[in-house]
Amino acid sequence: MRSSNPVMNSLSNNSTRGQADYGYGQPYNSEYSGEAAKATRPMTVDDVVTKTGITLAVIIAFAVVNFGIAVYVNPTIAIGLTVVGGIGGFITVLVATFAKKWGSASVTLIYAALEGLFVGGFSLLLSGFLVGNANAGALIGQAILGTIGVFLGMLFVYKTGAVKVTPRFNKIVTGAIFGVAFLALGNFLLAIFTGNSPLRDGGMLAIVFSILCIGLAALSFMTDFDAADKMIRQGVPSNYAWGVALGLAVTLVWLYTEILRLLSYFQQR
Helix, strand or coil, rough: CCCCCCHHHHCCCCCCHHHHCCCCCEEEEEEECCCHHHHHECCCCHHHHHHHHHHHHHHHHHHHHHHHHHHCCCCHHHHHHHHHHHHHHHHHHHHHHCCCCCCCHHHHHHHHHHHHHHHHHHHHHHHHHHHCCHHHHHHHHHHHHHHHHHHHHHHHHHHHCCCCCCCCHHHHHHHHHHHHHHHHHHHHHHHHCCCCCCCCCCHHHHHHHHHHHHHHHHHHHHHHHHHHHHHHHHHHHHHHHHHHHHHHHHHHHHHHHHHHHHHHHHCCC
């Protein structure tokens, strides 16, 4: 039961191990320490919805904070917070994945706060707001609507069973994401040493790359939904919903930034 999302994959792998040890549908106890050990009932859909809603609310709140700092305080400070948020959010995801912080509300909310700072600053920078672009608000609004639309669309596809999430499907999506990450890293290094950024310069290749990333982010929702669905049916501890919320937030932020980036390319033309 693998997911292309590293956080969801860690959660689902651990829940599968717990199922084998304690029996299908039974809450886990002695094997889990810290937050997970405190769970007293199985996770439900309501838990996932509630925790995901809280996580997204924190992201939005901190994005607005960084927006306010950029507009009313100092754009330079906002840019600094954007960098801190981006790096800090990435480190938090690594901690959640490799330090096995399953079901940790604090880790998820710290990620949300940091990623909110990043999303707020990234949106303003990419939309051109900080250089006086009057269409910035419209561009950000379109990216938000696009993100919501893709999320709801993939949820509908998953619920109707139009696309089946199989181990082969997960392997293909995971492999494609690793490939995209490798290309993005190569492009980043190329930009540092040569000043050229063919995958992010707004040209035709950059447009194709962004569309590819949007498609992969959309497919990642399928694997996220499937992993969450199976964890609910296995009866994992209720506080694991925080881990599911973190995984979904990671995919949502990736999708939003790629949609915003793509829209910005067309604005430049």
